[in-house]
Amino acid sequence: MLNRLKFSLAILVFVAGSSYAELVIDVQGVAQPTPVAIVPFGWEGSGAAMPLDVAAVITSDLRRSGRFEPIPESKMLQKPTSGADVDFQDWSFVGVEAVVVGSVTQSGANDYTLQFQLFDVFGRRQLLGYRMPATRGTMREAAHRAADMIYEKLTGIKGVFGTKVAYVTAAEQGQKRLYSLIVSDQDGENEYTIMESNNPIMSPAWSPDSRQLAYVSFEDNKSSIFVQTLRSGNRFKVSSKPGINGAPSFSPDGRKLVVTLGGIEGNLDIYTLDITSRQLQRLTTHRAIDTEGTWSPDGRYIYFTSDRAGGPQVYRVSAKGGTPERITFEGSYNARPRLSPDGTRMAMVHNDRGNYRIAVMDLARKDLLVVSSGQQDESPSFAPNSDILIYATRQARNGVLETVSADGLIRQKMASGRGDVREPVWSPFPRF
Amino acid sequence: MSYIKLLAAGLMAALLVGCSQPTIPDPEPTDTTYGDSGASTGGMGDGGLGAGEFIEDPSAGELGTVIYFDFDSSEVRPQDQDLVSRHAMQLGQNTRLRVRLEGHADERGSREYNIGLGERRSQAVRQMLMIQGVSGSQISTVSFGEERPASFGSAEMDYAQNRRVEIRYTN
Known part of the structure; x- marks a missing residue:
């Protein structure tokens, strides 16, 4: 009975492992992805939600690069949307090396401003802050550009998420x-x-x-x-x-x-x-x-x-x-x-x-x-x-x-x- | 297509009668989808010999139009040289006929290089036709490389089906 249980457990692990590799990412060799946090962006505008989940796009870009491991939202002890609210102690406790916070603000029918800040958790300092205009049509492109800038700042390599x-x-x-x-x-x-x-x-x-x-x-x-x-x-x-x-x-x-x-x-x-x-x-x-x-x-x-x-x-x-x-x-x-x-x-x-x-x-x-x-x-x-x-x-x-x-x-x-x-x-x- | 087939069949008949060369073997049907001609087989079941059925194969008497090649080779194999010769005879007899030689490769390796390999095969058939007197103006070549496989698998059997030249009469 015990043996049988062990056997089925092994199969479960194998199946879960292989589907994970296919769905997300297949990291080969010795590369260890750096843990980072992309906090859900704040939203100010009409309607319940921003036109595009910008943090999700940035998270997906960084994860697919294989060089970063964005932590899930459930592990975040706080969810600040601007630099003033970032508690470095909390993030250091969670074990991430960098944190991205930001917001999308609506200023017209189809006019938005996307802004974000990137922080170095151990150095306790801002590495990058950027603000750019966007429309519903260019929001995804703006999110990719933010991911490109973050990627380049952290790796020294130009990002290709906007290509x-x-x-x-x-x-x-x-x-x-x-x-x-x-x-x-x-x-x-x-x-x-x-x-x-x-x-x-x-x-x-x-x-x-x-x-x-x-x-x-x-x-x-x-x-x-x-x-x-x-x-x-x-x-x-x-x-x-x-x-x-x-x-x-x-x-x-x-x-x-x-x-x-x-x-x-x-x-x-x-x-x-x-x-x-x-x-x-x-x-x-x-x-x-x-x-x-x-x-x-x-x-x-x-x-x-x-x-x-x-x-x-x-x-x-x-x-x-x-x-x-x-x-x-x-x-x-x-x-x-x-x-x-x-x-x-x-x-x-x-x-x-x-x-x-x-x-x-x-x-x-x-x-x-x-x-x-x-x-x-x-x-x-x-x-x-x-x-x-x-x-x-x-x-x-x-x-x-x-x-x-x-x-x-x-x-x-x-x-x-x-x-x-x-x-x-x-x-x-x-x-x- | 049917016009060409009729024409080709007619030519062959004329040739056979005119030259009285009964030694020319029957061409093998290369088109494997002749099931729509009514040929079918049934299981014998337990009752011994079942009822038969007459076979009408419309491709009988026509020339095969596909020539297969060995791996990494553009040489027409000895068993196919007779088929090429009979196309040469047909084209020589009727200089109004035009053919397009479509060269193909199996999927292995890079795509544009495979275009080159397919072209080498169609050129091999073209050369063979021209040596036997067919005018170059009757022949055009195209290579589809690995882009139009006849068989979609990745086994050696599929590859053998895909390394080929298809002879298409275009008028």
Whole structure:
């Protein structure tokens, strides 16, 4: 009887543990999240509640970063909404290292002020205080910005909670498949479909000002490259040559795309395409597959995948043309390079003992770190702070998105209700 | 589609009669969804031999249109070369016919590189058709990489179904 009880207890713990990991966060390795308190914000205005629970958004942002453990409201001994009411002794007793308090005040029909303060519990001092205007429509953005500022103050790393991601989904639609190109906030909220087709959509790429996406569409059963302005929805076809038109990626100045063209003979090579003049410059001429070009952040090089030595490996060539130089040597398969915006690291799809995983290479030291753990992981993309990556992995038959810190320590699944999700790309920082 | 099928079947009949080459084996049906043609099977139960049913297979006499490839390979396998040759013959006989060769890859690895692998396969079929006299102007190629799998699983069996070139007559 006792044994049986033990057995069922063990199962309970296991189930609770695994569902917790899936729902919230899957922290790998040695990273210990810092305990913090985000106190529910005060509200002054008409109506019973503020338009958006700002503290909940900040809490969720900080928790998902994996670096913080916001304590539940039930553990708070006090709930101040301004700095004057913060009792450092209480918070130190609860064991948090930092406290955020704040309020939302309504001053007009759709005019609000969001203010918050961040305190260092042990140092007993304010680290940050900020006030910003908001509307019902911008309240969420304001909350993300507050989370960004708090995150940066506490970690020294710029926050990316105010950024967006673009990705492609595929779903059954009767006998056909429906492919959608979607832009959402980085936490998966505010999904917006910018393009739909019954033919495949591939390879979305952000313009450096975050206003446009380039992508490949197979409308009319041939591949073409489009550039679409997000705000207006207007798009134009920038490349529709015979054969393959693929793998677009913007230059750092936003004027050019690096693209892959195959031509009638099907020899995939890397070209740069001036978006305004449509002038092409061919950068590779090898008869192997050369594809998946991406600019280095300083604009000097194009990194790309080539199988000229047999299996796919990463090479780079001067953006002005010249002889390509091989970059990766570790393993039989390294493809789809993407550089961190600070230019120090390169992410790629790497065959790790039979599994396709995301690896990050330190470009100075040349060492390679596998940061994902799936079997079919693909499409790595750096967040604009160079500290986190997003990529697609498989869960049963569907693609889902995961993020991982560039050091591989903090990994997390992104929930999405949308069938098969693939090819996530992280936006640059928004420009104010 | 049915027009093309009829045309193709007619051509084949003409070829068979004209050249009297009875050695050409029957093409294997590559379309596995021929259940709507009325072919069906029933359990025998306990009563011994059950009633039979006549089979009408509309794909009989047509050319197969899918060519499969080995892992990491764009070589047309020996057993498929005859099928490609018969498409070449068909295209050579009727130069008004146009085909689109759709190359595909399995899901492993990165997507744009797989577009390259699919294109390599459709180019292999294109080269084989052209060597046998088909004009390049009759052929277009497209690669869907891993974007349009024929089988959605992640087993080797599914991958084998997905590494393929589909020959589509477009007029």
